[in-house]
Amino acid sequence: MCSACTRRGSSCSDSSPSDPRAGSPVEPRTDADGVAAEVNPSAGEVPRSDAPGDREPLAPELGAPEPGAPPSTPTHPGAPRASRSASLVSAGILLSRIAGLARERALGHYFGASVYADAWRAALRLPNVIQNLLGEGTLSASFIPVYARMIEEDRQEAARRFAGAVFGLLLVTAGALVLLGMALAPLLVGLLFPRFDADQHARTTALVRILFPMTGILVLSAWSLGILNTHRRFFLPYVAPVAWNAAILAALVGGGWYLGWEGDALLRLTAGGALLGGFLQFAIQLPGALRLVGGLRVTVLPWVANRIEGVREAVRAFLPVLAGRGVVNVGGLLDYALAGLLATGALAVLGYAQVLYMLPISLFGMAVAASELPELARSQVAARRKEAEEVAEKEAGKEAGKLAGKQAGKQAGQGTPGDLDLAPARVDGRAADLSPAAQAALAGSVRQGMLRVAYFLVPSVAVYLFLGDVVVAALYQTGAFGPLEVRLTWAILAAYALGMGASATSRLLSSAFYALGNTATPARVAVLRVTLALAVGAALMFPLDRFEVGGGLRYGAVGLALGSALGAWVELGLLRRRLARDIGPHGSGVGPLLRLVTGAGAAVAVGWGLRLALAGVVPGLHPIPVAAVTLGAAGAAYLGVTSLLGVRSPLLEALGRRGGSA
Structure with missing residues (x-):
């Protein structure tokens, strides 16, 4: 099936190198021209996902406070533990993301930017709302702080009863929503994607009915993740999604390469693989969570669960976050609904770009935030x-x-x-103001976390802006995913990258609010972010959709990404201003960021130079070795320049601590 036919959803009789049956996407090869032939964003969501100085103000290393700033994490006992925890979270997420990238490469190989890829993105987005509303992000704000406080106070039986009640409430709520979503799937698809023709509507509806049960299972998996995180078991819950990705990849490669399936048959098999993967992801985490809880007594009756200690408090914290995440999820759905109004392929390419956009945020911003939240909750208990x-x-x-x-x-x-x-005096950290010492400790943790996030996000933004086509081509350019798809995906990715640092930092600041028992502020700010992102995106997408990339692909989805970037910076500014009122100054200052920007500039210069040299010496070189050489050299340049400027690498520090402890 040729690339043009793939976008139309039709087929041709030639046996071109782009034929999905010609080879596995896992083993790419190049044609005579050197082009690879075989082988979740804009509403502010963060996978569910999502940390934690020296007193000398002149010290140039990363984490040194600016003049006048309070001392940082040496006075914060949880900082070394949070740093190690962030490393474990990052390692787990890295493995999961590698598997996810392999999954996306296979999707691109077999479906490209076709009507099948559009249907997959739309169908996955609809039931994913349940996971986003009831999953990790919401539980982080409501379940983890209460459960962590009970564990810290050595009240194991109360924690066990509370965990069982929350599990039961999630089971009942998610189950009801799954059944409702499956029944209303045709109506939901018709409302959100009115431009789908009859075939595309039927195709998407069938996928939605397979994927809705998957997301219900993943909600329960998020409960297990919360238990494991609270007990500082960070690696397993974040590596568990490898099973989900592996199941989808096996369905794609097994069906597309081994069985020779394509089109609707392969698409349904892929959805079945996703459902199986959801079961596997939950099964990997559940035994460990049950051992830590000490036996689970599930309470499925809401009026009974409401009488269990901690449940009302968790529900009170849950509702504002649910409202905020509900707005975010509605915004995400509307983003996809708007993309559905654009040319064929817009939904698919938007999804491909979002995967790469979320990679640095998940690896670094989410890792820092997820590992710091339990420590922040414990520090508040200790302070009280x-x-x-x-x-x-x-x-x-x-x-x-x-x-x-x-x-x-x-x-x-x-x-x-x-x-x-x-x-x-009444001592209640949730009702009374924090002491100056507690404020300083929390501000130090937030400051150090922001610097760790910036260390990785600044070069990521630079690479996506100036070398993004190298990244996209290395990952996606195979089979039905050709150079035109690469060009459009890079344009969307570059627009998203403008707000990537703000999104990752906002994740960390939201965790600080959650640890303070304030779930309303991040929710209110999320409403503003989503509203602004949608308004700007809708205003930009139709004018940009007039410009054609080629092959029927157009630039309209870039407008949605630009709206997301603007909304991310507005969200960060509002969160920082409110948090400064609660805990005082917590910013890193200009000096450390300038050193990181200098290192990122050097990295891009080295990468571009090597790219031009390779194009002159080895024309038509496959995108994967091009990316390996240019991005590897760029990374080395960033590490070297920032080290010369006195910036300490969090990654090297973590490796040094691990080597020293061994």
């Missing part, structure tokens, strides 16, 4: 406990003084010293 002990000591001292005064009064014939208010 310490303040309570100090209050008790003061009260005991005053009581002793009062008794001594009474004794002295009796001896001197005088009354007792009066009107001393000895009532202990």
Whole structure:
């Protein structure tokens, strides 16, 4: 099936190198011209996903505070642990993302930017709403803080009952939504994608009915992830999605390469692989979570669960986040609905670009945020406990003084010293203001986390902007995914990259709000972000859709990505301003960021130079070796230049600590 026919959904009789049956996408080869022949974003969502100085202000290393800034993480006992936890999360996510990239390469190989790829993206997005609403992001704000506090207070039985009640509520809620979604699938597809013809509508509806049960299972998998994270078991829950990706990849390669299937038959098999992968992902995590909980007693009746300690508190925290994530998910659906109004292939290419856009955010922003949230929750418990002990000591001292005064009064014939208010101060970190020490500790953690995120996100943005076509071609250019698809995907990716750093940092700041018990602020800000992103994206997409890439592909989806980038920066600004009111200054300052930008500029220059040299010496070289040489050299240049500027690499520090502990 040729590339043009693939986009139309028809077929041709030639046996071109692009024939999906000609070879596996896992083993690419090049044709005579050197072109590879064989072988989830804009509404602010973050996979579900999602951390944690030196006192010398002149120290140029990463993490050194600016002049006047409070000392950073040396005074924060959870920082080394959070750093190690972030490394484990990153390692797990890296393996999962590698499997995900292999999955996307296979999807691109067999479906390209065709009507089949559009149907897959639309069908996956619809049921994914359940996972986003009830999954990791929402549980991080409601379930993990309460469960972590019970564990920290050594109340194992209360934690076990609470975990069972939450599991039961998720089971009932997700199950009901799955059944409702399967029943209403034809109506939902028709409402969201009105431009789909009858065949495309039927194709998408069939996929939705297969994928809805998958997302219900993944909601329960997110419960297991929350349990494992709270007990500092970070690697397993973030590597578990490898099973989901592997099942889809096996369906694609087995059906497309071994069986020679294509079109609707291969598409349905791929959806079946996704359903099986959801079961596998949950099954990998569940045994470990059950062992840590100490036996699960599931409570499925809401009125019974509501009487269990912690449930009402979790529900109160859950509802604002649900509202905020609901807006985000509606925004994500509307993003895809808008893309469905554009030329064929817009949905597919938007999805391909989002996978690469989310890669650095997931690896670094989400890893830092996910590993820091339990530590922040524990630090608040420790701070409250310490303040309570100090209050008790003061009260005991005053009581002793009062008794001594009474004794002295009796001896001197005088009354007792009066009107001393000895009532202990209320110590409740969720209701009272944090102490200055607790504010400084939290601000130090946020500052250090922001710098770690920036260390990885700054060069990622630079590479996507200036070398993004190298990345896209190396990953996707095979089979039905040709140079035109590469060009459009790069344009969308570059637009997304403009807001990538803001999105990753906002994830970390949201975790800080969650640890403070404030779930309403991130939710309200999310509403503003989504509204702005949709308005700007809708205004830009139709004018840009007038410009054609070639082969029927157009630039309209770039407008949606630009709207997302603008919304991300507005969200970051609002979150930072509110967090500064709660915990004080927490920014990293200009100096460290300038050093990172300098390193990223050097990396891009080296990458471009090598790219031009390779084009002159070895014309038509396959995209994978081109990417390996140029991106590898760019990474080495970034590491070298930032090291010369005194920036300490979080990755090298983690490896050094691990080597030293061994």
